[in-house]
Amino acid sequence: MPVITVVGNKGGAGKTTLSINLANGLNQRKDTILLDTDPQLSSLQWREISSRDDLVDVDDAVDDVESAVAKYKDHYSFVLIDCPPSIQSEQTRQALLQSDLAVIPVLPSPLDLWATVHVEKELEWARGANPDLQGLLVVNQLEPRTRLSKLVHDALAEIDIPTANTAIRRRMAYRNAMLKGCSVHHDGKPAASAAQEINQLIDELVKLTN
Numbered sequence: 001m002p003v004i005t006v007v008g009n010k011g012g013a014g015k016t017t018l019s020i021n022l023a024n025g026l027n028q029r030k031d032t033i034l035l036d037t038d039p040q041l042s043s044l045q046w047r048e049i050s051s052r053d054d055l056v057d058v059d060d061a062v063d064d065v066e067s068a069v070a071k072y073k074d075h076y077s078f079v080l081i082d083c084p085p086s087i088q089s090e091q092t093r094q095a096l097l098q099s100d101l102a103v104i105p106v107l108p109s110p111l112d113l114w115a116t117v118h119v120e121k122e123l124e125w126a127r128g129a130n131p132d133l134q135g136l137l138v139v140n141q142l143e144p145r146t147r148l149s150k151l152v153h154d155a156l157a158e159i160d161i162p163t164a165n166t167a168i169r170r171r172m173a174y175r176n177a178m179l180k181g182c183s184v185h186h187d188g189k190p191a192a193s194a195a196q197e198i199n200q201l202i203d204e205l206v207k208l209t210n
């Protein structure tokens with residue numbers, strides 16, 4: 001029952017967007033639950049917008065991440081955790097201690113890349129008690145063929161955490177699906193490219209946590 005946490009050191013990097021879309025994509029393969037540990041509770045709000053019955057289950061785990069993971073771990077094939085903006089928050093630390101893999105969305109901007117230094121430190125700290133914890137950087141909101149996207153590629157190679165082969169592009173489909181209370185997997189043709197890249201990223205996560 002792999003536990004996958006989506007963390008980062010910068011607000012707005014795409015943790016909630018990735019959590020919701022990865023969790024729904026995983027849920028189409030095997031039973032998945034998304035735990036919302038951010039006091040803003042955006043993932044839970046997203047789940048409450050819609051009454052569709054083909055969406056991933058979401059639960060509030062803000063007060064006690066450890067107990068929530070213990071409660072659901074044996075009942076779901078995947079547990080995903082959406083974290084608060086700060087990597088030093090109590091919830092993020094608890095989530096890292098319970099996880100097999102930390103997925104770290106980074107925006108292709110120098111400020112975001114510099115902030116990953118803190119992520120590296122927290123991963124090291126968590127590995128003191130959870131030595132098998134893996135980390136994976138995921139470039140989010142990529143705009144291909146820009147000068148910045150090439151620079152980002154070189155900068156990521158300097159960081160001591162591997163980068164996913166799949167990058168997530170900047171697409172309206174992510175915002176639209178969020179607004180409608182669904183994921184890119186449920187939003188038809190306009191979201192097909194987004195669903196495809198999310199599924200490709202899921203293949204990488206599944207391989208790492210097998």
Ligand SMILES: Nc1ncnc2c1ncn2[C@@H]1O[C@H](COP(=O)(O)OP(=O)(O)OP(=O)(O)O)[C@@H](O)[C@H]1O
Pocket residue numbers: 008010011012013014015016017018038083084085140141142168169170171172174175178
């Ligand atoms: N790949 C993408 N393409 C287009 N828009 C995106 C993409 N990823 C995220 N966004 C948008 O960027 C904004 C921030 O994303 P999101 O809320 O997922 O980040 P977050 O890391 O969870 O933020 P916070 O730290 O506040 O929890 C949202 O408006 C979201 O719709």
Ligand SMILES: [Mg+2]
Pocket residue numbers: 015016017038042083
């Ligand atoms: Mg969020």
